[in-house]
Amino acid sequence: MGKGILIVDDAAFMRMVIRGILEKNGYEVIGEAKDGKEAVALFCDLKPALVLLDITMPEMDGIEALKKMIAEDADAKIIMCSALGQSSMVIEAIQAGAKDYIVKPFQPDRVLEAVKKVMK
Amino acid sequence: MDVSQYLEIFIDEAKEHLENLNTQIMNLEQDGENMDTINEIFRAAHSLKGMSGTMGFKRMQTLTHDMENVFSKVRDGNIKVDSDMVDVLFQCLDALEAYVAIIQETADEGDNDNANLIKALNDILNSEGAGQEDSEEGASAQKPDGETNITGEGGDGKANANSGADSNAGQNNSAKDQANADAGSSAPDKHKWKQIKIGNVERSAIEDAEKEELHAYGISIYVQESCLLKAARAFLVFRAIEELGEVILSVPSVQDIEDERFDRDFSVIILTDQPLEKVVDAVKNVSEIEDAVGGKVVFENPSEVSKAGDASNTGASSGDSKAGAGAASGADGANAKAQSGAGKTAAVGKTGQGAGKPEGKKAMGKPVVNRTVRVDIEKLDSLMNLVSELIISKNSLVSVAETEIGGGSLAFNEQIEYLESVTTSLHESVMKVRMVPIESVVTKFPRMIRDLSKKLDKKMELYMTGEDTELDRTVVDEIGDPLMHLLRNSADHGLESAEVRAKRGKPEVGSIFLDAYQDGNNVIIEVRDDGNGIDVEAVKAKAIEKGKITEEQAEAMSEKEAIDLLFQPSFSTAKQVSDVSGRGVGLDVVKSKIESLSGEVEVRTKLGEGSTFTIRLPLTLAIIQTLMVIVGGEKYAISLGSIQTIESIPVEDVKTVQGREVIYLRGNVIPLVRLTKELEVESMNAPDADLLVLIAKKGDRFAGIVVDELIGQMEIVIKNMGKFIGKSRLISGATILGNGEVALILDANALIQ
Incomplete structure (x- = not known):
């Protein structure tokens, strides 16, 4: 298991917000990806300690990316980033092995709690 | 959370999403079943919702949320796309654009709830016949069966462990009391x-x-x-x-x-x-x-x-x-x-995606993280400024080398040459960084033409090519309005009504073309239509009516000159002032805008067949290649782009036609422009010496610019003249030369009449 966090979201704005929250609290962000394909490739490459994974994305959605990552590393620590109303998708993700989820718009405390608990 | 630091990227990205939505909804109207398009729209709306929510823009969030709901129903096949729906969606986009515009100005979304749009969206949502429950609930409806089965199999049928508590009450043991301890x-x-x-x-x-x-x-x-x-x-x-x-x-x-x-x-x-x-x-x-x-x-x-x-x-x-x-x-x-139920979305979404985007599109190799960096244009401007300073300083080193040392040291000259090539490459690189595709401007046009088509009740189609043509960012930002004006002009004045088109044997649907391409150091953007063309006689009649020219002048006017009238302030030949164009803000605005960007516009037209407006723009504005000349003892720079050839003409070859000096060169009659006369200075050359003539070209017109002396080619940095010096027709700016001298930049276009 490597170090640092991989952020996956198709919106650069969202990546920036998450990065801001994490870095301000001493976490290291080692990569960003803007779709599922890129995310899986970076995941294999960087072996991040944690992935923050958006669900709705082009190329390959978060659920599919999650499954690929879990197939690569069954212990992968992945937190889904979802929006309200994506309940069933979040549940699908959890079944597939996601460790936690956070809901947009992000509350920094919530993000940090999830990250802290999952990385423990 | 302090989100103000993200405002800029929020605005940038929101605009990108809106543009994308515009394009995709256009596509949606063409093909309401295309899953790729629908998914793309859904994603963009979804992203916008998340972003605006994060920034705390509640109204924007609400609107995008409702839009997302509509798209989600479309995606599930519960609602069919129709023209009315597309209209509402476009209005929503306009409203979102308005939010972003207000946000950009005030960092707040304002207080327009757009309640009418929210209602319209909800009407669409409800219009699907109320039969379809919310998908999540629909799914749950089938669940109880499964559950009964489980308990049924498990034991004695009557024991529905969870909800069957009532029937079993008698036999049930409550854990309550026992656990008290x-x-x-x-x-x-x-x-x-x-x-x-x-x-x-x-x-x-x-x-x-x-x-x-x-x-x-x-x-x-x-x-x-x-x-x-x-x-x-x-x-x-x-x-x-x-x-x-x-x-x-x-x-x-x-x-x-x-x-x-x-x-x-x-x-x-x-x-x-x-x-x-x-x-x-x-x-x-x-x-x-x-x-x-x-x-x-x-x-x-x-x-x-x-x-x-x-x-x-x-x-x-x-x-x-x-x-x-x-x-x-x-x-x-x-x-x-x-x-099944809710998941239909996911399943369909995936298939659509899989089918639409071929796998091989992007190799799964090692992706590079963060391939792009967003940079404030101001930072680029200051970088460009520094490069400019460097070029000025290099130019002065060159001039020092030429005078004091006089090329004495070979190593010194070598280094100067090296410096020269480095600064040129540096300039090119910085310039490239500033280049953006005109795509960002033109993507909104199909939508505009669609709206115009409805408003004017004419059928028309816009064909665009070369959206990836790149221009300096500052030019791209400014070019939108003039292009929009030309397109409106084509749609309103250019294209005929369906009846007239039918009579002329043209296809019912009018065509408007927008083509962009690079041509040397220029970018050409053409707006073309297959409409009526410009009626030169009508233009002349209008000009006489407006008192701009006399009937005699009109008689003598060439077709070209008559068309040029169109570019004069407040000239409109539209018989009716329509909502679309002809509001007195005419082609003159287009022309002055393009000229302020150091570009030019020209028109070709054929009555009954259509018109072409050609815009020619320089790739960059800050640094240009010029020809340095001397007129009356002063140095001037003339943009090299407009100069075709340099000729030495014996005085006796100069003829006079209609009171103007002309020369006859390779089959063309070229009017002479004596800079000494234009600039009101004395020539230093003897009156009978051969004339040094720069042949400049603008569109298909030529002029021979007479100068006293040539210095050579030089890359110069354009500085504007400042506020105190009024606008001069001939001077487009100034530059600092290597030795600190200031030289004026002559606008060759202004010299060509």
Whole structure:
């Protein structure tokens, strides 16, 4: 298991917000990806300690990316980033092995709690 | 959270999404079934919603949320796309653009709720016949069957463990009283699990398990008030528990929890070989769990039920495993759901995506992280400025080398040459960084033409090529309005009505073309239509009517000159002032805008066949290649782009035609422009010396610019003249030369009449 966090979201704005929250609290962000394909490739490459994974994305959605990552590393620590109303998708993700989820718009405390608990 | 630092990227990205939405909704109208398009739209709306929510722009969030809902129904095939819907969606985009514009100015979204649009969207949502329930609920409807099956198989049919409490009430043993003892320490009302009615099947399962050294615990779990997507949260709790043991009962039922039909707490009865604290800790370690309390399940009267349990020992134990599976199958349930009701979205979404985007599009190799960096244009401007300074300083080194040292040191000259090539490359690189495709401007045009088509009640189609042509960012930002004006002009004045087109044997649908391409150091953008063309006589008549020219002048006017009238202020030949164009803001605005960008516009037209407006723009504005000349002892720079050739002409070859000096060169009659006369200075050359003539070209017109002396080619940095010097027709700016001297830049275009 490597170090640092991989952020996956198709919106650069969202990546920036998450990065801001994490870095301000001493976490290291080692990569960003803007779709599922890129995310899986970076995941294999960087072996991040944690992935923050958006669900709705082009190329390959978060659920599919999650499954690929879990197939690569069954212990992968992945937190889904979802929006309200994506309940069933979040549940699908959890079944597939996601460790936690956070809901947009992000509350920094919530993000940090999830990250802290999952990385423990 | 302080989000102000993200405002800029928010605005940038929101604009990108809106542009994308514009394009995609156009596509949607063409092909309302295209899953790629629908997914793309859904994603963009979804992203916008998340972004605006994060920034705290509630109104924008609400609007995008409702739009997303509509797209989601479209995606599920519950709503069909029609023209009215597209109209509403476009209005929504306009409203969103307005929000972004206000945000850009005030960092706040303003207070327009756009209630009419919200209503229109909801009307669309409700129009689908109310038959379709919310997909999540639709899925849940099929679930109870499955559940009954599970309990039915498990034991004696009557024991619906969760909701069948009433029918079993008589036989049920309440865990409540018995558990009092060990719950004494913590607040009793928190232990809601004690109120769980344990049915016979579960009871015997528990008693069986206890024989195998397993413990039965009751746990009540409280999620935080702020928790979102509680069902998923509960699901995580279940998973945490199931890593340690088995859930045999839950209140509310697994199904209700999954459908989020619980307030803030739920309780479970579990079987595990682990100590209670460990399970409770595992639960508490799930995020957003406020508290979890638990205790051991103890039965007071191991009475006949127990026997019954013994009797049906095998049945019961299988029942218990089923019950456990029942809880666990919440997962499967969700899965099934994903396959059927709500999940249709996911499934369809995936297929659409898979089909539309070929796998090989992007190799799965090593992607580069962050291939782009967003940079404030001001930073680029200052970089460009520094490069400019460097070029000036290099130019002065060159001039020093030429005079004082006089090329004495070979090494020095070599270094100067090297410096020269480095600064040129540096300039090119910085320039490239500033280049952006005109795509960002032109993508909104198809939508505009669509609106115009409806408004003017003419059928028309816009064809665009070369959207990837790049121009300096500052030019791209400015070019939108002139292009929009030309397109409107084509749509309104250019294209004929359907009847006229039919009479002329033209296709019913009018065509407007927007082509962009690079041509040397220029970028050409052409707006072309297959409409009526410009009626030169009508233009002349109008000009006479407006008192701009006399009838005699009109007689003598060439077609070209007449068309040029169109570019004069407040000239419109539209008989009716329509909503679209002809508001007195005419082509003159287009022309002055283009000229302020150092570009030029020209028109070619053929009556009855159509017109072409050609815009020629320089690639960059800040640094240009010029020809340095001397006129009357002063140095001037003339943009090299406009100069075709340099000729030496004997004085006797200069002829006079209609009172103007001309020369005859390679089959062309070229009017002469003596700079000494234009600039009102004395020539230093003898009157009978050969003339040094720069042949300049603008469109298909030529002029011979007469100068005193040539210095050579030079890359110069354009500085504007400042506010104190009024606008001069001939001078487009100034530059600092290597020796610190200032030279004026002559606008060759202005010299060509």
